[in-house]
Amino acid sequence: MAKKRNLYLTSVPLSRALEEYVIQMAEVLNQREIQWVDVGDSLGKMTAEPVFARISAPHYNAAAMDGIAIEAAKTYGASETTPVQLRQYSDFLMVNTGAPLPDAFDAVIMIEDVVEVDEETVEIRNAATPWQHVRPVGEDIVKGELILPVRHLIRPQDMGALLSGGVTQVPVFRKIRVGLIPTGSEITAMTDPLPPGKIIESNSRMFKGLIETYGGETITYPVVKDEPRLLEAAVLRGVAENDLLVINAGSSAGTKDFTVDVLRELGSVMFHGIAIKPGKPAILAQVKGKPVVGIPGYPVSAYVVFEQIVKPLVYHYRLLPPPEPEMVEAVLARRVVSSLKHEEHIRIKLGQVNGRWIATPLSRGAGVTMSLVRADGMLTVPQEVEGYEKSTVVPIRLARPLKEIQNTLVSIGSHDLVMDLLSNELQAGGKGVALSSAHTGSMGGLMALKQGECHMAPIHLLDETTGRYNEAMVERYFPGKRMVLIKLVKRSQGLMLPLRNPKKIAGIADLTREDVTMVNRQKGAGTRILLDYYLRRDSIDPLKVKGYHREMTTHMAVAVAVGSGGADCGMGVASAAASMELDFLHLDWEDYDLVCEESTLELTAFQELLKIIRGDAFQKQVAAMGGYDLSQAGELVYLNQAP
């Protein structure tokens, strides 16, 4: 009989689950193994016992300056008018800093204060005091003195002091060892080609990195296929070899999700289902007294569960509070809705526009790893909060240093591959300027610019009355405001077609054919506006166009749909067609430009961007993609200039 589904999901608040789990696991988590390590390998480790000096430092009386060692009494009475002469060997010896002070001498005179009379004789014009410029035994460290207390995190200067005190090995707590077990018959290493249904094992590598940043170490086990007996064996081995075991995934309600059953059989499950999103199917269990955490498979869910659950466990073991994240208050660019069923963690892109930090929520999909790559920070919506209205000021936990984000130019609007090239060139420029692009279509960009949520908007908007691009729309949306268009590229727009155009599509008129299905772009996208313009011009009823209502949000998504056989054609730019190796029917050149407020031009970061747009490196790369005309790139068109 097929396995029954887990209908799990008690939904316990995160803080309660974690608190109770730590209490139940306290005995194991507090059993820290002590290790003796060479001082040289002790950086970042915590002392498990106090460490005392084995010898004094210095362990002899040492000259503290370069000069002569003398007996202070022999210099008494010396002055400018009554200098005292001293003879080498009987009255003084030359010494260098750090050298032992010879017996019978009790002070050092700096070489600058010594006047040479002849080869053997010197003159002193200031009396010395006993023990001047001498570092006596134990000045730094006295034998038997405490160098480091217990539970001290060893820093480079501590390592120096330990060695000076004659200590070569220190007792430290062994790093927590975390076992990582990936599961799932579909999980595999990258193969070329990658068959459909196979998923590349990527989570374990992310986990290893996370554990290392928390100060632990990991063992990654081979992928366990969906077979309870195999998982049982892997779990038993994992708990025997580690302090904490992580199982990924199979935490949810699928017919092959037996992680929880196996854990119940081998030990006990304290929580299955925690009120956080993403990450709700997380499992907190114990096997043979060792903590075992079941992590949901989706990478973003997994990341959140690591940060919210695994990290505090590791820090508990390390006897340290987790590091406090840097915070910033930011204005929400969009409304955020969240459920009362859970606390939600939302990835955020930040940008500083006109002195305000603007927080733009990124994709909330639990499988969208790129949202973690792009995020500058995280917003937590507590369980009892249903969300925030647009423009609310919210606290953001930073995922990158604020300084890096401060120099980010924020672009919201239409997407084109040239924006990716610009971003890359800025980064390569090494001036610390970055470009963050969000893709909402041209109209979305104009709106965002109007609301002060971005520095610039990439747009390609046809004015149907004049047949001209961009100027008219900007003047219409920003009446009386001094704006600038930065000319970027003219790009070839047309129909993307499968290779060799099997349906012989020859133009817009063919979109109404019975045997032709298209994919469209979302409302507000410049490409959609262009298509609508053609349909109206040629008196074609959109209802007669099959696929007109199937909307994609980028050129590449349209190209993928056409390339994979999901559609017979779609409007888009030549470069996207070329990168998917599609046929392309050119229809028009359109202007793809950046628009910003005139004052934005003054930003140093923006000047940097202009330099790159006008530079060879960027232009060559764009030209190489094909389908672009760069003859106006970098020209400025000032709009709404008062007479």
Ligand SMILES: Nc1nc2c(c(=O)[nH]1)N[C@H]1C(S)=C(S)[C@@H](COP(=O)(O)OP(=O)(O)OC[C@H]3O[C@@H](n4cnc5c(N)ncnc54)[C@H](O)[C@@H]3O)O[C@H]1N2
């Ligand atoms: N009927 C229901 N279905 C699901 C529910 C639910 O409540 N009822 N919960 C959803 C939620 S929320 C999440 S989160 C996921 C959790 O899924 P599992 O933990 O059971 O994980 P799998 O189904 O095995 O895998 C999901 C997904 O994760 C990726 N994955 C898995 N392992 C790896 C790996 N080692 N490296 C990279 N990526 C990995 C992969 O994309 C899998 O497709 O369940 C929902 N379903």
Ligand code: MOO
């Ligand atoms: O909990 Mo799942 O992680 O919401 O996607």
